[in-house]
Amino acid sequence: MDFNTIFQSQKQFFNSHQTKNVDFRRETLLKLKDLLKINEERLYEAIYKDFRKGRFDTFLTELNLVYNEIDFFLKNLDKLSKPKNVKTALSLQPGNSHIYYDPLGVTLIIGAWNYPYQLTLSPMVSAIAAGNTCTIKPSELPENIMHLLAELINNNFPSNYLYVAEGGIPETTELLKFRFDKIFFTGSPKVGQIVYEAAAKNLVPVTLELGGKSxxxxxxxxxxxxxxxxxxxxxxxxxxxxxxxxxxxxxxxxxxxxxxxxxxxxxxxxxxxxxxxxxxxxxxxxxxxxxxxxxxxxxxxxxxxxxxxxxxxxxxxxxxxxxxxxxxxxxxxxxxxxxxxxxxxxxxxxxxxxxxxxxxxxxxxxxxxxxxxxxxxxxxxxxxxxxxxxxxxSDYLPFGGIGNSGIGNYHGEFGFLTFSHQKSVIEKTNWGEPNWKYPPYTDKKMHWLKKVM
The missing domain is CATH 3.40.309.10 (Aldehyde Dehydrogenase; Chain A, domain 2)
Incomplete structure (x- = not known):
């Protein structure tokens, strides 16, 4: 399918505001979990074909972590998505201060080959929980997994909401030309630099999960x-x-x-x-x-x-x-x-x-x-x-690098924040406002300005 068509359709669907509905997000996460569980045997078979990874290790290090991430959001999504009341500075009284959590919009997730389920699906779960649409580009190296993820996601979710793009470097390069609202990349520092440079041309915010000598x-x-x-x-x-x-x-x-x-x-x-x-x-x-x-x-x-x-x-x-x-x-x-x-x-x-x-x-x-x-x-x-x-x-610890090993983090609440904009809002009353901030300015107003600020 043409990437431009997918991108534009996801943009249009996001602007319909359906993904902002918390029940819609929760239903999507439940459907995704059921889909993975029903097809668990096929997931085991695909990863064994690609690089002989066994069932126990696949469940322990891949599917188990994806399931846990989904369960975390099913349990905590109401609380995470609710506007947060915070303290209001004296200079803003009388009034109230709030933080609203807005989804970023149309997101791109580029997964890694070494843990192809965990490192592709976990950030997608965070993107869904935060209310975004998502294009997913799995690594092409585990080819059977790439084809299977494309089949499962593309046949069970509308492409204007979730879409798995198949292919290698040319397809990834093409996707990076679009002005996504967020790019999430997992891979090497060398390729991370390429992704970061491409994103900079469109001022797209990026999370880079890289590596290094630990x-x-x-x-x-x-x-x-x-x-x-x-x-x-x-x-x-x-x-x-x-x-x-x-x-x-x-x-x-x-x-x-x-x-x-x-x-x-x-x-x-x-x-x-x-x-x-x-x-x-x-x-x-x-x-x-x-x-x-x-x-x-x-x-x-x-x-x-x-x-x-x-x-x-x-x-x-x-x-x-x-x-x-x-x-x-x-x-x-x-x-x-x-x-x-x-x-x-x-x-x-x-x-x-x-x-x-x-x-x-x-x-x-x-x-x-x-x-x-x-x-x-x-x-x-x-x-x-x-x-x-x-x-x-742990869903309660941020996972990510620093410097050459990465930018940003995710898992649990930190993944939700990675795919959200924290919107600051002051709500003022229509009464009781002091007039010291309005002209004409006087020495007396300066005196009160210094005391209040």
């Missing part, structure tokens, strides 16, 4: 068993293709040997074999070859096996890594885990600070001073103390 730090006070278990899970989930995965490991020199031994034991227990239900393949040959190129075989202490036919790459640990190694010069986005030992905690914090601001950071420690230093000195999108990844699961 550090994991283990200090000598950490519970090493817990740290190893949670690092292995967080790093190798989804084949390491997670924007908030621990990208590299910084471990205090005195406990490095013991931690790495426990990590190896955990990896052996879980057995991330080729075709394992709990282990995802690399998305395509290009990314597979890139990851192979980052591995320095002389530094591999675990793993390293690969199969180009199935795009399998075994969890790979590299020790004795330096900041100058190739693996430390770009976001890994795969199951390669470089390890750097440190002696001075303050020095490695400074090393992180000197780099690009990461999307996530993780610290394993029992030391309060170490925790406070990380949280007060290091700028990052979000993270965990003594865990990995789990901050993304």
């Amino acid at each position: 550090p994991a730090i283990v200090t000598e006070t950490a519970d090493l068993e817990v740290a190893a278990k949670r690092l292995v899970w967080g790093k190798f989930l989804n084949g390491g293709q997670t924007c908030i995965a621990p990208d590299y490991l910084l471990v205090q020199e005195s406990v490095k040997g013991k931690l790495l031994q426990i990590i190896k034991e955990k990896l052996n227990e879980i057995s991330y074999s080729d075709g394992a239900e709990h282990y995802t393949s690399i998305i395509n040959k290009r990314n597979f070859d890139r990851l192979i190129g980052l591995i320095d075989e002389s530094k591999v202490i675990y793993g390293g096996k690969s199969n180009p036919e199935t795009l399998y790459l075994e969890p790979t640990i590299m020790d004795h890594v330096t900041w100058e190694d190739n693996v430390m010069k770009e976001e890994i986005f795969g199951p390669v885990f470089p390890v750097i030992a440190y002696k001075d905690y303050d020095e490695i914090l400074q090393q992180i600070i000197d780099g690009e601001k990461p999307l996530a950071a993780y610290l394993f420690t029992k030391n309060e001073e170490e925790k406070e230093k990380l949280l007060s000195l290091v700028s990052f999108g979000g993270g965990c103390i003594n865990d990995t990844l789990m901050h993304i699961t």
Whole structure:
């Protein structure tokens, strides 16, 4: 279908004000949830075909989060969409102050391939909850998923309200030419720059959910068993293709040997074999070859096996890594885990600070001073103390990056605000207004002006 026709029809439908009706939004969310549940088996089949992601991981890291996001809005939409009364400044008395939450209008959501359901549908849920129309452009890399999402959405919702656009770079480039009221993009910083530049030509507001090299730090006070278990899970989930995965490991020199031994034991227990239900393949040959190129075989202490036919790459640990190694010069986005030992905690914090601001950071420690230093000195999108990844699961925490790792945030109320305009309104009475703000101005009026303001 012609994109211009879709865009104009969504603009017209939004201007009919139907999407502003809270009951209409709620009905749409219920319909979407039912549609996903009815087709859950097809969703599992499509993602397995695209990069061998298993049912359990797909439910845990994708559909479960989408369902939770829908349920959050079904429970809280009345409260979120209701105008909010706030304090009124003395200078505006007598009167009342309100914040109204207006939907932005016609929105564009560009999803990512690594979590193709979660990172495409969750922002769409926020856009719907806030009262917008939405054009959705899933990533073309998981092709079966793109086709399935297009079928489900386009066959069950009117295209002037919700529409999934199929295609690759040419189609995305064409969509970016339109003057949407909001663009929400999830992907790499490199492509994020292209999206941001295209949006700037039309002064379109943008939320960018990007990535970066997210550090994991283990200090000598950490519970090493817990740290190893949670690092292995967080790093190798989804084949390491997670924007908030621990990208590299910084471990205090005195406990490095013991931690790495426990990590190896955990990896052996879980057995991330080729075709394992709990282990995802690399998305395509290009990314597979890139990851192979980052591995320095002389530094591999675990793993390293690969199969180009199935795009399998075994969890790979590299020790004795330096900041100058190739693996430390770009976001890994795969199951390669470089390890750097440190002696001075303050020095490695400074090393992180000197780099690009990461999307996530993780610290394993029992030391309060170490925790406070990380949280007060290091700028990052979000993270965990003594865990990995789990901050993304909360509807009560904003998820997003800072600097090179992104602009803006979403999830729960924060997603609602991302797709809303907060409209400020002062409602004045018709009586009791002092005349000090009106000419002619006098010294006496200046006296009262200074007191009141």
